[in-house]
Amino acid sequence: MAKATAFDPRPWYLLSPALLAIAFLVIAPICFILVYSFYINVDLGVDEVAFQFGNWQDLLTDSYYHNAIWKTFRMAVIVTVLAAFLGYIPAYFIAHTNFRRKWLLLLLLILPFWVSFIIRTMSWIHIMGNQGAINGVLIWLGLTDEPISMMYNEFAVIVGFIHVFLPYMILNVYVSLEGIDRNLEPAARTLGCTPWQAFREVTLPLSLPGLAAGSLLVFVLTAGSYVTPIILGGPNDFLFGNLIYDAVVSELNWPMGATLSFTLLFLLGIVVVIYSRFMGLNQLYKALS
């Protein structure tokens, strides 16, 4: 005889602090932003309470915004793909090394987080700038007379992003590689695979969840950034986040800033939904825990 299980409220007691925090610190502000996007910006920093779609109409009709969305998407894809390639190799190395102090390698990976990411980003000025280390060496070696211009362009922004976000990729890929049974590659080898075939048949497909989780993180983090383009980019290397920054901080147009913020949140939300539809979010928790 089936008996209806009584509602057990205890888990909800335990969850309530977290739920309250999310409600007040995430849901409520997002609601404010949405409401703000319907206001009218009358003058610098002066808003009029209203319910109209003028800001949204600007967003949907002005190609300047569309262009920024496209540039942001393009930048995020470039950085994600590069980070995937550049991150997989060290992750594979750390996962497979016989080095006894593996934690030391992982610590090295986390070490950069101890320094502010703005300072780390600015360090590239001293590396790639006209008076920077690379140009200094090139001129000293006599390979060039004039410093080569490497800063304040899209390339510098990509370098800055990769530098800051690579550890997220490496950690995610590393976690999934660590979870793969060590005997699978030897098993594939004995069945007739060359080392490369064994990697392609076994290790690569089994590490895809980690690669996908790392890619999602890097994509979302890149698409939401605005500081790196300010420090390392030229006037044309702005991303969508810079438009939000300009609208809110420079133009003091909070209703438009709110509209743009909500748009970015919505677009990245779609990316996450698509991701979780195909990969599930479990892998992400695994790497973050």
Place this chain on the structure above:
Amino acid sequence: MAQVELRGVTKSFGAFLAVKTVDIDFQEGSFTTLLGPSGCGKTTILRMIAGLEKPTGGDILIGGRRVNDVPVHKRNLGIVFQNYALFPHKTIGENIAFGLKYRGVSRADAAKKVSDALDIVRLPGVEDRYPTQLSGGQQQRIALARAIVIEPDVLLLDEPLSALDANLREELRVELKTIQHRIGVTSVFVTHDQSEALAMSDRIVVMSAGRVQQQGEPEEVYNAPATEFVASFLGAANLIEATVASADGADVVVDTRHFGRFAVPKKAANGLGPGARGKVVARAEKLKLYPAASAPEGGVSAPGTVEATDYQGQIVRYFVRVGDIQLQSVGMIDGSPFQEGTEIAVGIRPDECVVLPAEEPSE
């Protein structure tokens, strides 16, 4: 099918010598077990035969051909790992067909071979399932099917039963042996479990600390251990210190502190001469316990006390104190077992004992 030969094979990992100049012949079609405690080098030997480790010295020959420099994928071997090592992202059918794909077998032929292999391991019709949908024992059968479907020259089994629970382990070990017999593939089985080794092998190679201690048929290794290590690793053995008193005639007479003087057959004395120090090996199941003062006339016995009993259902294991040594006795229960503290007489049968030379303390 092929014969596998190891000729003076050595393997070191940095300063650690894992395998020390080992010579072993694995006869064509035989089932040979490498038996030893963990860290004795048995798995390293298996991995060297497979090509997953390179020997530091010596030669490995498969079917008469030196394979030291032949990469893994060209050796045509099947391996079954302890933890199954099935590809979790592939179906059972794809797992088994994996090796066939790399041997250029057509899709239709492969499907036929896969279904035949599944029949052999008695799991027909599971091609479309994934490994995690099967139990441990079933997964290990699939791993076996995957290894034998490529018709390997040598089948390597790396503790394939260790991850299974006791009942399944015994069931599968009979089956594994039956399948091996049927297809007649040269098999190398690695285990630390002496009962698996005794039950399954045509030949046992007992290893310790990177060296071969003894190789031979199961009965030979069990009944006539060549070293103290072999004696104590296979089953429970009692080692009783002895000195050879005389060695003429058909028997060798030894003096022991606890059991006095008795004679053992000359062939069991390993060529020890008068005055040599050695150890008498008496298997626990050959040690008989009698109520005190009722030991049979003319037998070799010593008075003792039951210190502990380990009751196991149809058999019982006693730990018996005789003077300053403790001996083990295992026997079928006949009537009620002796209680702890009981005064008894411990009898040994000299004609079932072996005398080993005393060993120098190991390096």
